Amino acid sequence: MKALRLLIMVVLVWGTAAHAAVIFSNGGIGNNGFISDTDFPPNGQFSADDFILATGANTITGIQWTGSYFPGNTPQAADVFTIQIYADVAGAPAAGAPLLTLPIGNPGRTDTGVNTLAGDDIFAYSVNVAPIVVAAGTRFWLSIFNNTSVDTNDNWFWTIQDGAGNSFTRTDMAGAWSQINNRHDFTLIGTVVPEPSTLALLLIGGIGLLSCRRNARARVFHAYIG
Numbered sequence: 001m002k003a004l005r006l007l008i009m010v011v012l013v014w015g016t017a018a019h020a021a022v023i024f025s026n027g028g029i030g031n032n033g034f035i036s037d038t039d040f041p042p043n044g045q046f047s048a049d050d051f052i053l054a055t056g057a058n059t060i061t062g063i064q065w066t067g068s069y070f071p072g073n074t075p076q077a078a079d080v081f082t083i084q085i086y087a088d089v090a091g092a093p094a095a096g097a098p099l100l101t102l103p104i105g106n107p108g109r110t111d112t113g114v115n116t117l118a119g120d121d122i123f124a125y126s127v128n129v130a131p132i133v134v135a136a137g138t139r140f141w142l143s144i145f146n147n148t149s150v151d152t153n154d155n156w157f158w159t160i161q162d163g164a165g166n167s168f169t170r171t172d173m174a175g176a177w178s179q180i181n182n183r184h185d186f187t188l189i190g191t192v193v194p195e196p197s198t199l200a201l202l203l204i205g206g207i208g209l210l211s212c213r214r215n216a217r218a219r220v221f222h223a224y225i226g
Helices: 002-015 196-225
Strands: 019-025 032-035 046-052 059-071 081-089 100-105 110-115 121-133 139-145 154-161 168-170 186-192
Touching: 019 059, 032 059, 046 081, 046 186, 059 139, 081 121, 100 121, 139 154, 139 186
Parallel strands: none
Antiparallel strands: 019 186, 032 154, 046 139, 046 168, 059 121, 059 154, 059 186, 081 100, 081 139, 110 121
């Protein structure tokens, strides 16, 4: 019975080894922002930054990011966010259609207590998404933009650190991307699966323990009848 319980425990550990965790962080909150808003004249302005996920940690289940509202520092009642993922072409986001578009809408916001250099409040946003599996070890580009058309005195700015990255921007949804060398703030949450070798070691260890228990019982039995 104890051996059976031990085997069940090993199987449960195998089955529950995958867990949610941060699978990519682009460095944390910066002190500035770059426009990423469909309402910016004449045809909007859109930002994108890159990410590469590791093997076993390449399933996205959540996205977190920060941003501000400038110049009025008065956020509209409800945001209208869209998140897109683009393929990489020669170190830049692919022009034209994205691989995936997620109409997020209003995820809610939390004041981080951190301000931009201009004194604007920086807000945090977070959304859970249906699992998105991307190729491990491959560069992709994340674009996050808002629609502040109902806000008469602000556009939305994605938080950045100036000159700390290799982000891109473009001035319409179908135009070419231009490099701006900033680092946009975002974090990807996802499912982390241990390496197969780790799972195999768990199983081997469980089998070894079962074998040790059997051998110990056999020695006791032989000593008793001997």
